Amino acid sequence: MNLPPLVQTFVLHFGEMGSRWGINRTVGQIYALLYLSKEPLNAEDIVERIGVSRSNVSMGLKELQAWNLVRLQHKPGDRRDYFATPDDIWQIVRTLVEERKKREIDPTMTLLREVLMQEPASAEERHAQERMREMHDLFELLTGWYADVQRLDTERLVQLLTLGAKVQKILEMKDRLFLVPGSKKSRRDDAKDK
Amino acid sequence: MNLPPLVQTFVLHFGEMGSRWGINRTVGQIYALLYLSKEPLNAEDIVERIGVSRSNVSMGLKELQAWNLVRLQHKPGDRRDYFATPDDIWQIVRTLVEERKKREIDPTMTLLREVLMQEPASAEERHAQERMREMHDLFELLTGWYADVQRLDTERLVQLLTLGAKVQKILEMKDRLFLVPGSKKSRRDDAKDK
DNA sequence: CCGATGTTTCAGAATTTTCTGAAATATCGG
DNA sequence: CCGATATTTCAGAAAATTCTGAAACATCGG
Numbered sequence: 001m002n003l004p005p006l007v008q009t010f011v012l013h014f015g016e017m018g019s020r021w022g023i024n025r026t027v028g029q030i031y032a033l034l035y036l037s038k039e040p041l042n043a044e045d046i047v048e049r050i051g052v053s054r055s056n057v058s059m060g061l062k063e064l065q066a067w068n069l070v071r072l073q074h075k076p077g078d079r080r081d082y083f084a085t086p087d088d089i090w091q092i093v094r095t096l097v098e099e100r101k102k103r104e105i106d107p108t109m110t111l112l113r114e115v116l117m118q119e120p121a122s123a124e125e126r127h128a129q130e131r132m133r134e135m136h137d138l139f140e141l142l143t144g145w146y147a148d149v150q151r152l153d154t155e156r157l158v159q160l161l162t163l164g165a166k167v168q169k170i171l172e173m174k175d176r177l178f179l180v181p182g183s184k185k186s187r188r189d190d191a192k193d194k
Numbered sequence: 195m196n197l198p199p200l201v202q203t204f205v206l207h208f209g210e211m212g213s214r215w216g217i218n219r220t221v222g223q224i225y226a227l228l229y230l231s232k233e234p235l236n237a238e239d240i241v242e243r244i245g246v247s248r249s250n251v252s253m254g255l256k257e258l259q260a261w262n263l264v265r266l267q268h269k270p271g272d273r274r275d276y277f278a279t280p281d282d283i284w285q286i287v288r289t290l291v292e293e294r295k296k297r298e299i300d301p302t303m304t305l306l307r308e309v310l311m312q313e314p315a316s317a318e319e320r321h322a323q324e325r326m327r328e329m330h331d332l333f334e335l336l337t338g339w340y341a342d343v344q345r346l347d348t349e350r351l352v353q354l355l356t357l358g359a360k361v362q363k364i365l366e367m368k369d370r371l372f373l374v375p376g377s378k379k380s381r382r383d384d385a386k387d388k
Numbered sequence: 389c390c391g392a393t394g395t396t397t398c399a400g401a402a403t404t405t406t407c408t409g410a411a412a413t414a415t416c417g418g
Numbered sequence: 419c420c421g422a423t424a425t426t427t428c429a430g431a432a433a434a435t436t437c438t439g440a441a442a443c444a445t446c447g448g
Contacts, residue, residue, distance in 0.1 A: 004315065004322070006319045006322055013305050019216075020216050022214050024437095038321045043394085044394090053439070055396075056436080058396060059396085062396085079394065080393085081394085090332075104211070104215070107207075121198065121199075125198045127232045128200055128201050131229060134283045135283065141356065148358030148360075149358065149359060151359060152362060156362055158335070159365060160339075164341075164342030164343065166342075168350055168354075218406060218407095219406085247407065249407075252427090253426085274423085274425090
């Protein structure tokens with residue numbers, strides 16, 4: 001591995017971390033390298049720097065493309081493929097969340113929907129279905145929220161994140177502004193309006 | 195594997211899914227089983243239902259305990275350990291996010307802080323450090339937001355999630371209420387409104 | 389069409405992870 | 419302390435995955 005020490009530390013760390021994610025070491029290392037690199041790199045560049053086989057890099061890049069985590073570029077008068085990560089780190093986050101949702105949540109949602117259609121044949125199955133219903137509704141709430149937030153432009157998103165729990169204060173303020181004072185029952189339902 | 199079909203489908207799915215998370219098949223299956231079960235189960239129960247070795251179940255349960263994902267219980271007059279998941283699914287989500295943060299984010303933050311302390315020895319390292327700084331700041335923003343939200347009680351949290359991007363509207367409203375009209379910041383935001 | 393350059397595929401080797409059975413350890417009631 | 423019951427540990431087997439080198443494939447300029 002032929003890298004400046006500072007870069008190498010980061011690349012090695014991402015390699016290790018890779019296994020805690022769904023990706024393997026090489027993929028993690030390639031991604032870290034591209035993320036830190038100022039210039040797009042071609043496959044041979046990566047081989048030299050990381051020190052793994054050419055074919056391994058090829059497969060790694062293919063996987064990163066499947067994740068939409070790298071862009072493919074070309075230089076004029078050069079047939080080789082060059083790879084880079086988006087400059088905008090927020091774009092990276094958005095892609096990452098999107099792809100993880102696609103891989104981790106969506107298949108489970110599909111299964112839950114199927115199983116919830118079936119008729120329970122026993123008390124045990126009835127209870128199991130109730131639990132699955134809870135999970136299904138939870139996922140629905142989370143993915144609905146996510147779909148909304150994903151649409152915000154970055155500035156608004158940062159604003160929202162910076163506020164953090166102060167949002168709570170604003171929600172309370174909104175409640176006071178729009179709710180009939182003292183109507184306890186209507187509180188939560190009203191919050192869902194508009 | 196000796197389970198009602200509906201339960202079995204779910205357990206098998208979680209087993210497969212396990213590998214996309216950081217857990218192995220058996221751990222995924224055990225968790226799914228406990229999640230669906232009305233009663234707490236002991237290790238032997240799990241062996242019978244899932245059909246893996248006793249020792250494998252023991253290790254799986256140990257891992258789930260390390261994740262804080264199962265509670266250990268005892269029945270009066272029974273020496274065996276019984277396991278269950280929290281009834282409240284929101285508690286499960288909170289634990290899951292907390293533990294994933296601990297495993298996936300915190301170590302990276304530690305490393306980033308260390309590396310950002312060092313003096314870059316070249317233009318390449320300087321650029322790499324800038325990228326790491328971006329990642330560091332992003333993580334800080336996200337974890338700060340997360341720490342805030344984690345503290346909300348469930349009702350408020352659900353309220354927040356239900357609102358989704360409608361929060362944006364409330365933020366805009368807040369802007370209009372609290373910013374001095376005509377100030378640069380507020381004019382720009384206003385221009386984006388509807 | 390050819391040779392040069394670049395990329396992908398894939399079978400098997402290397403490595404890592406998972407799983408098992410047997411043995412060790414722990415804890416209880418008597 | 420003993421025997422019965424429950425749990426954990428751990429070395430090696432089994433399985434899954436990652437990685438490599440060689441060959442196949444693709445595309446270019448001439």
